[in-house]
Amino acid sequence: MPDKPILGLDKDDRETADRLLAAFFDDYEQSIAQRPLVPEVDREVLADLLATPFPDKGIGVEGLFREINQKILPNSTTVAHPRFLAYVLGPPNGIAPYAEAIAATINQNCNFWQLSPAASVVERAVITWLCGLFGYGDQAGGILTGGGSIATLNALTTALHARRPRFREQGLQTAGSQxxxxxxxxxxxxxxKAAAILGIGLNNVRHIPTDDRYRMRVDVLEETIRADRAAGLEPFCAVATPGTVTSGSIDPIADIADVCTRQDLWLHLDGAYGALFVLSERKREAFAACARADSIALDPHxxxxxxxxxxxLLVRDRTQLAQAYAFSSSYLTVAEDPLMVDYMDYGPQLSRGFKALKVWSALQSFGVDAFRAAIDHMLDLARYMADLIEAAPDLELMAPVPLTAVCFRIKGATEADHTAVLATLIEEGTALLGPARLDGRHGIRACVTNHRTTRNDIELILTRLSDIARHHRGPVGDALEVAL
Ligand SMILES: Cc1ncc(COP(=O)(O)O)c(C=O)c1O
Structure with a gap:
């Protein structure tokens, strides 16, 4: 027997790994604002990574860190950069890498509680805290997932099982109306995507038009449901969005809940972007009706x-989640344990990692007030950005700014112009923003999902954009090229 496990590290190796990891964390933290937003991709290095043969012999700890520092890091996007304002993607909180390391070390399998007792309770604690934010009661439950898309897929699956109690045996094959x-x-x-995966079919997804603030038209929703029912179809689920991905508009949840009650539909909220704004005192009212939804998707990431x-995914009645997902024979016959949950009964995965640890650790170590402060800070920055845009003669807002997504355009600029501007901002290191498309109009979208961003960053971006826009006179394309 060797004196260390074949795949373990001896004391020297551990010391080396500790030192190199600490240096990595430290250098990264110090250099975030100076790092390129988007890497200048070194295709040769990446091709070399791809061409590396199956490594029969290892390169050791130092060799590994060298590869990471020389090849992986320089070819990675700096998501934490304070002027990374694209998508809905933020920097990780400071404790997260440590919590991730601990989760990897103890490697709990969060499928049934006997394998991971503390992890089961930690996940349940996180779910209970989150349920409390939305006014869900004792019957509620939920599960951590890989993201908002999966949470919505799982919600629609649950809704399907609730509508068709024999769905498990019959699938959609022998079902009645569409x-x-x-x-x-x-x-x-x-x-x-969820409707397509579940076999509902894209032809059976109605995209209800929005009002002038990009919120679902509730009158049209109810008319459409009635018309579908009259045509022999079976309306079964409405998905409202408290915080749409483009403009952050908040659908009128209470009115949609009324329609769902009248029309007997499952109400799911896609709160992947918006739902956690409930943490802000200022936005609480806008989310008050969430408690009426049957399920809510949200994104701690x-x-x-x-x-x-x-x-x-949170559901108002956790037995519905179990009805969709539990395959263990015990869940119907054994009384629910008041403390532990078998998470394999709440979702499609059997083996599951300890995702809850990083969420729980951050809430525990920083406290919820720190997250409230971060969210309020981002709301302030988005408002500030909107105010600066409104005051800039050559820029205009494309939509109201209820949350932190700011859609705007350079007056008179085309889609190609905006694309060129976005590319220039990246190239010169000013900012990473995204494209916006609303009502067929094109523009630019900044989404402040970054607790590191400051007012200076917002000013720097808008000063540069105003500069570009000021030069944007005469024939659009030519003038912009000169300005860039
Ligand atoms: C409203 C909304 N729904 C769903 C998603 C997808 O979430 P995820 O990327 O976590 O799957 C997003 C992502 O930004 C979103 O904004």
Whole structure:
């Protein structure tokens, strides 16, 4: 027997790994603001990575860190950069890498509680805290997922089982009328994707038009449901969005809940981007009706700054989740344990990692007030950005700014112009913003999902954009090229 496990590290190796990891953390933290937002991709280095043969002999700890520092890091996006304002993607909170390391060390399998007792309770504690934010009661439950898209897929699956109690045996094959899902024209594509995966079919997803603030038209929703029912179809689920991905618009949840009650539909909320704004006192009212939803998807890997991946599905009645997912013989016959949950009964996975640890650790170590402060800070920055845009003669907002997504355009610029501007901002290291598309109009989208961003960063971006826009006169393309 060797004196260390074949795949273990001896004391010297551990010391080396500790030192190199601490240096990595430290250098990274110190250099974030100076790092390129988007790497200048070294295709040769990456091709070399791809061409590396199956490594029969290892390169050791130092060799590994060298590879990471020389090849991986320089070819990675700096998501934590304070002017990374694209997508809905933020930097991880400071404790997360440590919690991740501990989760990897103890490697709990969060499938049934006997294998991972503390992990089961920690996940349940996180779910209970989150349920409490939305006014869900004792019957509620949920599960951490790989993200918001998976949470919505799992929610629609649960809704399907609730509607068709024999769905498990029969699938959709022998079902009666065609099931229809309702969402808005501004909904995230994950709703379509879930409907496609579940066999509901994209033709049976209605994208209800929005009002002038990009919120679902509730009158049209109810008319459409009635028309579908009259045509022999079976409306079964509405997906409302408290915080649409493009503009952050908040669908009128209470009114949609009324429609769902009248029309007997499952109400799911896609809160992947928006739901956790409930933490802000200022936004609480806008989310008050969430308690009426049958299920809510949200993303700790967005506003709780958990590193990818950490999504979450909450359901108002956890037995419905179990009816969709539990395959163990015991769940119907054995009384529910008041403390422990078998998470394999709440979702499609059997083996599951300890995602809850990073979410729980951050809430424990920073406290919820720190997250409230971060969210309020981001709301302030988005408002500040919107105010600066409104005051800039050559820029205009494309939509109201209820949360932290700011959609705007350079007056008179085309889609190609905006694309060129975005590329220039990246190239010169000013910012990473994204494209916006609303009502067929094109522009730029900044989404402040970054607790490191400051007012100076916002000013720097808008000063540069105003500069570009000021030069944007005469024939659009030519003038912009000169300005860039
Ligand atoms: C409203 C909305 N729904 C769903 C998603 C997808 O979430 P995930 O990337 O966690 O699957 C997003 C992502 O930004 C979103 O904004």
């Amino acid at each position: 099931l229809v899902v309702y969402t808005s024209a501004e909904a995230h594509r994950c709703v379509d 967005k506003l709780l700054f958990a590193p990818l991946e950490a999504g979450c």
